[in-house]
Amino acid sequence: MSEQVPVEQEIVIDCKEKKFDDCVFYGELNENNEMHGYGQLCFFNGDECVGQFQNDYIHGYATLTTQKYKYTGSFVNGQRTGKGRMEWPDGDVYEGSFTNGVFDGEGTMKWGNKCVHTGLYQNGDKCGFGTFVHADKTVFEGTYQNNLRNGSGKFTFTNGNFFTGEFVNNQLLKGTMVFGSGKECKFELSQEIIEIENANQFIYDSIVGKLMKEEIKIEELNENEKKMVFCE
Template sequence: MGDEEERQPPGVYTLVTEAGEQKTSIGFTGKATANYANGDIYEGLFENGIRHGQGTYTYLKGDVFSGTFDNNQKTGLGRIVYKKGGYYHGHFKGGKREGEGTFQYANGDIFSGCWKDGKKHGSGTYVFNKTKYEYKGEWKDGQISTGTWTLTDGTQYQGTFQSQKPCGDATWKTRQGTIVEGSYVQQVVPLDSAPPAKPGEPPAVVTRCFWTTAALVAAES
């Protein structure tokens, strides 16, 4: 999704400046439009031949980044609008999402929080568009690791996660105040609805969660 762009080798693109057209940006400083050989287009500032400063980078597939460049890479605050739907508005470092930012996916889901090396990492909140369920907590390498899972009726899970699903010791609390303590165990089992695997390929599997109740505290009437 347009997270990184390759550096274009000298001499394979056209640079259009106020003074006219040239075949390379080597040594050029100022504002120009670069039409790269792969179909990408950059409009913005250059410094000594590299993208540096404010600019807009349009990828051949239609994604558009607007923001700041440093040494040819996206940096600081910027925004990517994706052709297939959705956007990212937030901070970049070394060409990747890093720091605080909000990502709205094509399906309407929204994540707002911290990023590292292009992945969700640190504190953040993910809201599912269809169900309005909410994950809120700490994320690591793109997945939630610990926090809360809140359902639309106010029921809330608090505990740890593995592979985006509850795992380990946890607590469920209803909107009325009833608290259920227990733990989840994950098991990888065959997917019954999947067609038979082809020779030499592993069968389709799914991770299922199994809950064991340890204690229940009823809400006060």
């Protein structure tokens, strides 16, 4: 008895045409002449969407290609909602959860070959625990709120040194630098030092970076008190 070979079946759809002011749809329509089922939406500016439709909305799994980005994943009533992947022409990629078109839930954002953030998002912003890998492979692990470092965080450097501290709106308040030798250096920042730093600049590029380059030194005033000094 000869072995039966599976035969690939083609999906046959009732392809119809529906015209809009800015695009044309080719695919399945329901009894109300609405896009419903599988189809292709071709915009006159070159954008297109191929996938599932329901009641005149992109709904289900589809690929939307525009002049600004490409999205492949889940849609609900025309909005990017559910799991998906978004790519930009400059090489940036986000892969994870969406709600109503914005990052929401667990996801990973890659900025080309430079930086990567993996963690939680809320309404498009980093929020909750996340891991951020910088271009030089320095790693930050900690909590975010409103897209800024807020709460406890840890920087791990490629030479084995690491830094733990408390952050408020990306500003460092206090922390401990632990060197590869095991030596610890604890400190708190005064308001004067915080004001010297650019509030919009990542703390890694400011206070912590200066510590590593020895542009800031810790002076011990007494057994229980230390201060940070900017070197000339």
